[in-house]
Amino acid sequence: MPVSVIAASAGVADVLTDLFIVLLAAKLGDELFRRLRQPTLVGEILAGLLVGPAVFGLVEPSEVLEVFAELGVVFLLFWVGLETKLSDLREVGPTAASVGVLGVVIPFAGGIALGAALGESTGTSLFIGAALVATSVGITSAVLIDLGVLERRTSRTILGAAIVDDILALLLVAVAAGVAAEGGVDVGSIAVTAAIAVGFIVFVALGGTQLLAARPALLHTPRFSESPLLPAVIICLGLAAFASQIGLAAIIGAFLAGMIVAETRDQSPIEAEIEPLYAFFPPFFFAFIGLEMSLAAFGDIDTLLLLAGVTLLAIATKFAGAYLGALRMGRRDATFVGVGMVPRGEVGIIVAGIGNATGTIDAELFAIIVGMSVITTLIVPPILRRLATSEPEPQAEPA
Amino acid sequence: MPVSVIAASAGVADVLTDLFIVLLAAKLGDELFRRLRQPTLVGEILAGLLVGPAVFGLVEPSEVLEVFAELGVVFLLFWVGLETKLSDLREVGPTAASVGVLGVVIPFAGGIALGAALGESTGTSLFIGAALVATSVGITSAVLIDLGVLERRTSRTILGAAIVDDILALLLVAVAAGVAAEGGVDVGSIAVTAAIAVGFIVFVALGGTQLLAARPALLHTPRFSESPLLPAVIICLGLAAFASQIGLAAIIGAFLAGMIVAETRDQSPIEAEIEPLYAFFPPFFFAFIGLEMSLAAFGDIDTLLLLAGVTLLAIATKFAGAYLGALRMGRRDATFVGVGMVPRGEVGIIVAGIGNATGTIDAELFAIIVGMSVITTLIVPPILRRLATSEPEPQAEPA
Numbered sequence: 001m002p003v004s005v006i007a008a009s010a011g012v013a014d015v016l017t018d019l020f021i022v023l024l025a026a027k028l029g030d031e032l033f034r035r036l037r038q039p040t041l042v043g044e045i046l047a048g049l050l051v052g053p054a055v056f057g058l059v060e061p062s063e064v065l066e067v068f069a070e071l072g073v074v075f076l077l078f079w080v081g082l083e084t085k086l087s088d089l090r091e092v093g094p095t096a097a098s099v100g101v102l103g104v105v106i107p108f109a110g111g112i113a114l115g116a117a118l119g120e121s122t123g124t125s126l127f128i129g130a131a132l133v134a135t136s137v138g139i140t141s142a143v144l145i146d147l148g149v150l151e152r153r154t155s156r157t158i159l160g161a162a163i164v165d166d167i168l169a170l171l172l173v174a175v176a177a178g179v180a181a182e183g184g185v186d187v188g189s190i191a192v193t194a195a196i197a198v199g200f201i202v203f204v205a206l207g208g209t210q211l212l213a214a215r216p217a218l219l220h221t222p223r224f225s226e227s228p229l230l231p232a233v234i235i236c237l238g239l240a241a242f243a244s245q246i247g248l249a250a251i252i253g254a255f256l257a258g259m260i261v262a263e264t265r266d267q268s269p270i271e272a273e274i275e276p277l278y279a280f281f282p283p284f285f286f287a288f289i290g291l292e293m294s295l296a297a298f299g300d301i302d303t304l305l306l307l308a309g310v311t312l313l314a315i316a317t318k319f320a321g322a323y324l325g326a327l328r329m330g331r332r333d334a335t336f337v338g339v340g341m342v343p344r345g346e347v348g349i350i351v352a353g354i355g356n357a358t359g360t361i362d363a364e365l366f367a368i369i370v371g372m373s374v375i376t377t378l379i380v381p382p383i384l385r386r387l388a389t390s391e392p393e394p395q396a397e398p399a
Numbered sequence: 400m401p402v403s404v405i406a407a408s409a410g411v412a413d414v415l416t417d418l419f420i421v422l423l424a425a426k427l428g429d430e431l432f433r434r435l436r437q438p439t440l441v442g443e444i445l446a447g448l449l450v451g452p453a454v455f456g457l458v459e460p461s462e463v464l465e466v467f468a469e470l471g472v473v474f475l476l477f478w479v480g481l482e483t484k485l486s487d488l489r490e491v492g493p494t495a496a497s498v499g500v501l502g503v504v505i506p507f508a509g510g511i512a513l514g515a516a517l518g519e520s521t522g523t524s525l526f527i528g529a530a531l532v533a534t535s536v537g538i539t540s541a542v543l544i545d546l547g548v549l550e551r552r553t554s555r556t557i558l559g560a561a562i563v564d565d566i567l568a569l570l571l572v573a574v575a576a577g578v579a580a581e582g583g584v585d586v587g588s589i590a591v592t593a594a595i596a597v598g599f600i601v602f603v604a605l606g607g608t609q610l611l612a613a614r615p616a617l618l619h620t621p622r623f624s625e626s627p628l629l630p631a632v633i634i635c636l637g638l639a640a641f642a643s644q645i646g647l648a649a650i651i652g653a654f655l656a657g658m659i660v661a662e663t664r665d666q667s668p669i670e671a672e673i674e675p676l677y678a679f680f681p682p683f684f685f686a687f688i689g690l691e692m693s694l695a696a697f698g699d700i701d702t703l704l705l706l707a708g709v710t711l712l713a714i715a716t717k718f719a720g721a722y723l724g725a726l727r728m729g730r731r732d733a734t735f736v737g738v739g740m741v742p743r744g745e746v747g748i749i750v751a752g753i754g755n756a757t758g759t760i761d762a763e764l765f766a767i768i769v770g771m772s773v774i775t776t777l778i779v780p781p782i783l784r785r786l787a788t789s790e791p792e793p794q795a796e797p798a
Contacts, residue, residue, distance in 0.1 A: 011462075012469050013643035020636040027633065030623040040623070063410075067463050070411050224429035224439070229675055234426065237419040244412035276628055276675040 081258020136345025480657020535744025
């Protein structure tokens, strides 16, 4: 064997090449869609689709790209957290809760009914239900940031509902796991899981914001950082890791971290500090969604029809649930919230990936759920953009 | 199997946790060493050693951490490139070339002689030679940035020598590969390899700087970025990936990318834009060096003696070669350059890793080369700091 530094760097060379291709492609897609006056994240997703296995096969999805994608959505929600005050969330709390609950229950019921109609097993049906429940708040958040409407009441409601949604998804999973293991549902352990999740969110949201509001210097005292950037990033990674360790989505932790750090905002321009990380990582998140899509499964008409049916069901049930939950805000706002909850994004793909890996769903159903996730993700941004710019809310700053 | 988003995020949760622990530990090490008025990167390396398998075992080295480490040194050298003008390198060219050549030849000869003295095979001896040749300009660069002496002539010489060093290492590898394959040395293909490497460096250094000096708007026109940050990062990743694909170190490409982008510096504060990426990634580079170290092999006195011998040989041969090469600058400057070339850092560890993976070196020799790499990396920063602050060069800005 050659005594070779070349060989050593071969793995690293390929990873660097992948990162370069994905970032370049995503930003070219961004550029194109910006010129076409379309939502740029759609351009980034389609760029991932083009360079990925579905079309040109320049880049394969890998663990490293997945981690970059995850950090992309983590820094995206951290950014959203920075723009959110705890009081904003409290204000929309009851509406967000009903949006979250109905936005979970109706799609879940719809998915189970579909599974039963297709003659699938209970496990597979539960699984289809879980895939339809998935909400990708990352996609909607990116659109809201892009449109400059993050501070609207409807936007806050979507964020709040995403938190409720994630807690419910956690419980759903615990129940489904009990059913799948055929040991019945362990109500005690599910109660503990729920208590830990809710306790974490409440403790961090209340305690963390109070702590940093009272002692903003905590972000500034370490000598290892001339700015609050690294302390803030460490808090973000820590809460994201903790949230995912207890079964919540990592982005819930990142969002809470942003909300905490924002309490020190008057002291320093933390957004400006974080901006480069926010510019660097999220393109990987969007492109990765496209990278994971395969077109090969959609060769026959039956599969395409099933894809169309599942996608319509996913859209209709999620929209209906969220719309009903938000109806007290008026029809216009309820429509915005309903549409905003529709994208399945990476969460649907993750659910499909587990189901495929565990043999709960076959290759066809896997492709269909991934396809549904990508389609719901691609169609929502243009609609949200149209709704947002036609909405005459006073505090809006149209992009 | 549980229909579980929890299971899906388990891998991601662990990766996020690793990233959090490593970043937090590195920055705590930084904080401690800053308070002790010691070089902070030593604190970061020791923090990696502490959380890694050698001591507490909280984090194992993984591919993701390796990629973060690599991006750490890539952004570090990109930063150094931003601070370097092509004319600075031209000025120190001849001296840098002699430092590079002697700094490769003498350690390589020393390593082969040691291998022969230990009764090792030709392959293993060549390998020890290659491990002694390795230079980690990343470590020295970080110290030079920290001390604020990057613009000194001695610092430029070290950077120029590192480029020469890397080209020679590439050729050495090609020769060693020929010998190891027992097919003899293919002079033609080695000439081609060398021509590609030198051609890449010259073409990028001359053509790239001229292009961006003439048309700095190239970094500003894309609509996907409000700042030149992402275009600059894409150039950095692209050149780093290309350099590593043709067998050079990725950091050579990153350094050249920084030098090119710096041509547009008058147009915008690119350093300020890049700073957050420069703050985020490099701690992983330093901590990873510590993470890869194992103490288990050093249980017996023979191994410790061999470690001491190899380390002394590594220091003496590299210092002697670089010192002799730089002697025309005067003894004081030659001493600075000689010391600056000594750290083996991640490069020595990579070489040791390949040798171990290919069976060319056994576990004991592997541990010794890694140990030598870490020791040379830990002892140089304090010495450089002392030399730099006692140096009365006029253009110096002591830290």
